[in-house]
Amino acid sequence: MSQPAYTLEFPRVTLTVSKTRNPAVTLLSAMIYALAVSVSRSPSALLLASILPAMMLKGFPPRYLARLNVMNAVMILTLALTWPDFSDGFRTGMIIALRVNMICVVLGGMLRPLGTGGMYEALCGLRVPEKLRVLVILTLRGIYTLRERYESAIISVRLRAPGLSGLMRLKVFACMMGMILLQSSARSENMTRAVKCRGGFAGFMQGGNSAMNARDWLCVSGTAVYAVMIAVMNLA
Amino acid sequence: MHISEGILSGGVLAVGWAGTVAGVSFGLKRTNPDRIIQTALISSAFFLASLVNVRIGPSSTHLTLLAPMGLILGQAVFPAVLVALLLQAVLFGFGGLAVLGANTVVMGVPALAVSMIFGRAVRVATGRGRVAVLSFMAGTLAVMMGAGIAGIMLWMTDADFAGAVKLLLVAHVPVAVIEGVVTAFLVMWLKKSAPEFLS
Amino acid sequence: MLEADRLSYHYADGHEALRGVSLRVDAGEKVALVGANGSGKSTLLLHIAGAVEVQSGRIAFNGREGSEILRAKVGLTFQNADDEILMPSVIEDVAFSLVASGMSPSTAHEQAGKILASLGISHLSQRPPHRLSGGEKRLVTFAGVLASEPEILALDEPTAGLDPRARRRVINFLRETDRAVLLATHDLDMALDVCARAVILSGGTVAAEGSLPGLFTDGAVLEANGLELPLRYSV
Numbered sequence: 062m063s064q065p066a067y068t069l070e071f072p073r074v075t076l077t078v079s080k081t082r083n084p085a086v087t088l089l090s091a092m093i094y095a096l097a098v099s100v101s102r103s104p105s106a107l108l109l110a111s112i113l114p115a116m117m118l119k120g121f122p123p124r125y126l127a128r129l130n131v132m133n134a135v136m137i138l139t140l141a142l143t144w145p146d147f148s149d150g151f152r153t154g155m156i157i158a159l160r161v162n163m164i165c166v167v168l169g170g171m172l173r174p175l176g177t178g179g180m181y182e183a184l185c186g187l188r189v190p191e192k193l194r195v196l197v198i199l200t201l202r203g204i205y206t207l208r209e210r211y212e213s214a215i216i217s218v219r220l221r222a223p224g225l226s227g228l229m230r231l232k233v234f235a236c237m238m239g240m241i242l243l244q245s246s247a248r249s250e251n252m253t254r255a256v257k258c259r260g261g262f263a264g265f266m267q268g269g270n271s272a273m274n275a276r277d278w279l280c281v282s283g284t285a286v287y288a289v290m291i292a293v294m295n296l297a
Numbered sequence: 298m299h300i301s302e303g304i305l306s307g308g309v310l311a312v313g314w315a316g317t318v319a320g321v322s323f324g325l326k327r328t329n330p331d332r333i334i335q336t337a338l339i340s341s342a343f344f345l346a347s348l349v350n351v352r353i354g355p356s357s358t359h360l361t362l363l364a365p366m367g368l369i370l371g372q373a374v375f376p377a378v379l380v381a382l383l384l385q386a387v388l389f390g391f392g393g394l395a396v397l398g399a400n401t402v403v404m405g406v407p408a409l410a411v412s413m414i415f416g417r418a419v420r421v422a423t424g425r426g427r428v429a430v431l432s433f434m435a436g437t438l439a440v441m442m443g444a445g446i447a448g449i450m451l452w453m454t455d456a457d458f459a460g461a462v463k464l465l466l467v468a469h470v471p472v473a474v475i476e477g478v479v480t481a482f483l484v485m486w487l488k489k490s491a492p493e494f495l496s
Numbered sequence: 497m498l499e500a501d502r503l504s505y506h507y508a509d510g511h512e513a514l515r516g517v518s519l520r521v522d523a524g525e526k527v528a529l530v531g532a533n534g535s536g537k538s539t540l541l542l543h544i545a546g547a548v549e550v551q552s553g554r555i556a557f558n559g560r561e562g563s564e565i566l567r568a569k570v571g572l573t574f575q576n577a578d579d580e581i582l583m584p585s586v587i588e589d590v591a592f593s594l595v596a597s598g599m600s601p602s603t604a605h606e607q608a609g610k611i612l613a614s615l616g617i618s619h620l621s622q623r624p625p626h627r628l629s630g631g632e633k634r635l636v637t638f639a640g641v642l643a644s645e646p647e648i649l650a651l652d653e654p655t656a657g658l659d660p661r662a663r664r665r666v667i668n669f670l671r672e673t674d675r676a677v678l679l680a681t682h683d684l685d686m687a688l689d690v691c692a693r694a695v696i697l698s699g700g701t702v703a704a705e706g707s708l709p710g711l712f713t714d715g716a717v718l719e720a721n722g723l724e725l726p727l728r729y730s731v
Binding site: 160169196203242243250 | 301306307321328333340346376377379386387388390393459460494
């Protein structure tokens with residue numbers, strides 16, 4: 062059987078809310094760590110920064126890391142070949158690859174358990190503007206409701222035009238997208254009516270129940286201290 | 298054209314975030330609450346479209362669809378891009394958090410620029426040929442602009458990235474052509490089926 | 497209780513969806529609204545729920561006009577449940593209108609929990625909506641409208657796409673509720689199980705009106721309006 066013209070690569074998502082810590086704390090801590098590591102260049106700073114991902118590495122899906130490092134290998138080779146000095150480029154690539162691995166392990170370990178509900182809680186906790194929060198919720202909702210439409214459309218094309226190739230493939234993709242865009246717009250009209258009938262946009266403001274307590278602030282402070290230590294090591 | 302975590306310098310990350318805050322504030326201010334729902338659902342349609350792996354010859358690609366997003370969402374495109382990238386990072390583990398600001402600028406600025414440069418012209422254009430040419434130009438420009446902005450950020454991080462930047466720009470040329478073609482087909486379809494959608 | 501008088505409505509593209517429709521629903525009454533596709537059922541429900549502005553005619557609830565009062569007193573569910581399930585979890589979605597009315601989220605969630613329990617779907621409270629079956633989504637939308645304590649339930653095709661068991665749960669819910677129900681449906685057998693009266697719409701006008709089961713045994717009237725005898729009469 063020939064390769065399909067289109068495939069929808071929808072990754073697995075955690076759907077449950079983590080109850081163990083405040084989602085806003087998790088998101089903030091992850092962001093602080095990512096920023097600190099992003100700007101680290103010295104070996105000692107990177108060594109210190111590697112403590113957290115080392116603790117989280119157990120249980121991290123090895124296939125994801127493997128795929129990530131295949132891409133890193135391409136990046137290292139590209140930098141080595143395009144840098145003015147080969148060895149400098151190679152070293153830069155290696156440092157970047159190390160940073161990428163560390164950040165991805167920590168972000169994956171901290172953020173994926175948040176799930177859809179946890180992410181919204183985090184945005185509420187961080188006082189992200191209301192319009193943006195509503196945009197996040199509804200975009201997420203739209204992704205899951207439209208996913209089936211895309212999958213059905215792709216299957217339909219596969220059955221009705223198995224030999225699709227070249228420009229036709231791009232044209233059909235564009236038509237598929239156009240149809241789904243129009244359906245989304247029509248659905249949004251009904252959703253707007255539903256929101257109005259159910260009391261308006263204020264109904265979205267349900268998150269942020271988890272106000273940051275002393276333990277949460279301690280956690281964020283701890284991450285900040287860790288980040289400062291990494292920064293100091295970097296400057297040393 | 299996403300930039301991965303761990304590449305950009307602190308200064309460039311800060312510039313990226315500043316640009317994102319400005320762009321998102323501008324976009325949200327211009328989007329009235331009734332349009333938020335439509336913006337969200339259209340964004341989700343684009344998000345899913347970008348997850349579709351389209352086979353091109355022996356390889357395959359994911360399309361960014363920057364130009365169609367800009368032409369359809371207009372000034373609301375910046376917040377939509379931020380939300381899409383945030384969802385990718387938090388839920389799906391693609392991209393990153395620290396570099397979210399920079400990536401939003403890399404994708405949002407071209408989409409907004411295309412909307413401003415080509416939006417009106419595409420809306421008022423008559424004749425399939427003219428519509429196709431304008432949309433194709435919008436699609437290719439958006440991708441090359443995005444690659445250009447990413448290149449500038451890399452160069453600002455370290456001038457020695459210059460070689461890699463040149464490679465990045467050259468590598469995006471075929472992608473830009475493909476995106477131009479898809480944008481042209483999409484806009485022609487919309488002009489025929491639902492011209493009010495582009496307004 | 498609810499009175500619609502000579503409602504007319506046309507969409508932006510000029511399509512006339514309603515042409516002088518008059519309708520009355522009394523407290524506790526269950527009325528079926530039937531008609532072929534495009535007959536104006538959904539548009540009428542949108543008017544009754546205060547979701548669209550009246551262009552011509554009037555709708556009043558206990559003599560009071562205006563979309564605000566209608567939104568407060570009428571609970572509308574859409575044909576496609578995905579159009580109205582908005583939040584990342586079921587409990588948050590059910591609490592939506594409570595929070596919108598000014599209730600604190602924690603109190604709203606408590607209330608929502610009670611409503612879910614009354615429908616026997618407490619186990620779904622933390623479930624994300626896209627993990628729900630069609631029947632479960634439908635029950636969640638019922639819970640969502642019940643939260644605002646409407647006096648009339650306006651339901652647009654509530655059994656569309658449901659399996660027989662889920663359909664039976666919906667029918668049982670509608671039979672047991674003491675609220676007035678205005679039920680737009682193609683499922684004439686369900687209408688017979690739930691409603692005492694029916695209104696047939698055709699081309700945006702009221703073509704026939706009468707008590708059930710009488711109206712649905714008249715094959716000629718049904719056929720003239722794009723409908724067919726319910727299964728229980730046609731077998």
